[in-house]
Amino acid sequence: MKLGTTAVVLGGSAAGLCAAGALAPYFNQVLVLERDELPADAEHRRGVPQSKHPHFLLNSGRRAIGELFPGFEDELVAAGGLHLMPSMDAAYLDGKGWSARKRSAMTMIYSSRVLIERVLRDKVRGLSNVAIREGVSVSGLSSRDGAVTGVHFTTSTGDEHVDADFVVDAMGRGSSVSGWLAAAGWPTLETLTLDAKVTYTSRWYELPAQRPPSWWWQHLVIMPTREKGEHPAEHEFLVNLFPIEGNRVIACMGSWGHAMPRTDDTFVESARRVRAPLFAAAMDRCTPTSEVHLTRSTGNVWRRYDRWATPPTGLAFVGDSICAFNPFYAQGISSASLSALLLREHLAGADRLDATFFSRFLAAQRKLLGVPWRLAMARDQGYACAVGTEKPPEWRRRLLAAVSDPAFSFIVGAAREDPVIDAHFAKVFNLDESLGDMLGNPGVLARLVRHGIRAALGRRRVPYGFDPNAEPPATDYSSATATESVR
Known part of the structure; x- marks a missing residue:
């Protein structure tokens, strides 16, 4: 069922392309407005400077993109992406030395950010009711009676305006939408921040x-x-x-x-x-x-539109425009695609796009974003150099600094030994399970305790701590835990 005539996506990066895929079944026309001229191939562009750095595509993200664009993963691999098992294909140095190789529950697709976006652009261009306008600078929103009703933008030939039944902000960390809303009368936006430098x-x-x-x-x-x-x-x-x-x-x-x-x-x-x-x-x-x-633009930022008593209708947010993370944790593209998939699910169940729809979507998105946000906070709040609204009291910061790294390494070590812990840790890493749910699972807790006792008694089954000055060992130690069943 169509819910409107025109939807507009602000931004043509990964988040915006995923949003376009989510909107396409429910509007007659979807228009993507992108500031850059988009390359035909996998090339860098000015608007995505982070494309020059590594990008993990977490399993939750690759599945979400696959639901939005069937065949995405196969096409990414066909274009050169690498389907690997990190525990077998990565040499990993943590603590005192190299970890042992062994099979695990987690596989990943490795590729450049520019290739991910090129494959996504190809998928979007295959949608008959989606158009991408390039070289466009979005300059503002129009609104009436609490609803966003259109978009102002500038092209090489002058100023333009398009009426819209639905607008998605996918303009990233630098989005001006909150400022435009404030100028139109909405409240000052509460923004959570933590920059660990x-x-x-x-x-x-x-x-x-x-x-x-x-x-x-x-x-x-x-x-x-x-x-x-x-x-x-x-x-x-x-x-x-x-x-x-x-x-x-x-x-x-x-x-x-x-x-x-x-x-x-x-x-x-x-x-x-x-x-x-x-x-x-x-x-x-x-x-x-x-x-x-x-x-350097790596701080965690969460714009809390969900805390407005009456958020604007006709407007949603995906990607860094609402919640941006420390890129070390590889959560950006996956969180953006999960938000887009969540939007599609809400559109599929909607009769009309009223205030209730947008309040419910923001509430569901808050729950979704809370999982990666808490993971980022668990580590970044431990750094003395961190600044922002979420900087904890000094006593708590010191506690986190003392506990977070050893706890992470303990869980990684337990995952090497125990396939059940390994399966749960893979879910946490890939945003399929919260850390709280994992640690609140009695079976996981029991196995973590068992691992701690075994380690204290020197009864590890998988060796670790190989000399960091030597080559990482090639031996496959999978058989050491092969008899353990996963439940």
């Missing part, structure tokens, strides 16, 4: 035509040290050599509160000081294909 820097490389025999891994991850005392700042970096399509990798280093290298030379110098020499050694065997790209 994360900075990350990346450079693209082409892999050698022949990988060295010791490179069984495709993804290289080095977690920050938890050791106290003197050490190079680079030991506190989160490091990735992230595989993407076209026999390429993105070398990325990031940190909470540290200055990061900005030039090609300083990038290479810093890479030689991270706490495992394999990162720099692997870069030396690869050919750089880009300059260094640095990003």
Whole structure:
């Protein structure tokens, strides 16, 4: 059933494209307004500077996109995306050393952000009632009697206006919509913030035509040290050599509160000081294909439209325009696509687009966004450098700082040993289950206690802590836990 004549999406990035897919069945026409000129292929563009950094597509996000656009995953893989099992295909350094390889419950699709968006654009362009207008600058909204009724925008030929039955803000962190609403008489918006001063820097490389025999891994991850005392700042970096399509990798280093290298030379110098020499050694065997790209716009921001007593009708929000996360946690595209899928579900059950519809959608979206938001807070609130409305009292910050990293590593270690914990942890990582639900599960708690006792008695079944100065071990330890059943 059609719910209106025209829907307008502000922004043609991943969030906006997913929103267009959600709206298409319920409106005669969907118009996507995008500031950039969109490339035909998988190329960077000015409006998405973060495309130059690694992007995980979490399982919940890839399923949501697949529901909005059937065949998306197959087309992404056909275009070069890599379907991998991180526990088998990634060399992972946490704590004192490398983790062991073994099969697990989690698989992922690896690709560049630009390829994800190119495949999404191809899917959207296949929808007969969706049009994308490029080179458009949105300048405001029109409203009447508590409802958003249209969009003002500027093109190369002048100012234009389009009437709309439904508008979706997908303009990202820099969205001006809250300001336009305030100017039109809506209340000042409550905004939750926490900026842990994360900075990350990346450079693209082409892999050698022949990988060295010791490179069984495709993804290289080095977690920050938890050791106290003197050490190079680079030991506190989160490091990735992230595989993407076209026999390429993105070398990325990031940190909470540290200055990061900005030039090609300083990038290479810093890479030689991270706490495992394999990162720099692997870069030396690869050919750089880009300059260094640095990003600082990484704070967590939640615009609480759901707390307005009377939110505007005719307007919804997806992606960073409503809730933006520290990119380290890889929640952005998945949260945006889940919001778009949630919107489609609400549209499918609607008779009319009245105030009740929008209040119910915002309430459901609040519950959805709360899961990744709490995960981000659980770590970022522990950093002394963090600022924002959600900065906790000092006693609580110190407690989080002391507990969060060891707790995370304990759960990761338990997941290596126990397939039930592994399955639940995979769900938490992929936003399919909240951390609270996992830790509130009596069966999971019992297994965590059992793991703690076994570890204290030295009865681990899967070894860990392999020498970080050596090559990560290629041995498959899956058989060590193969007799354990998953329930």
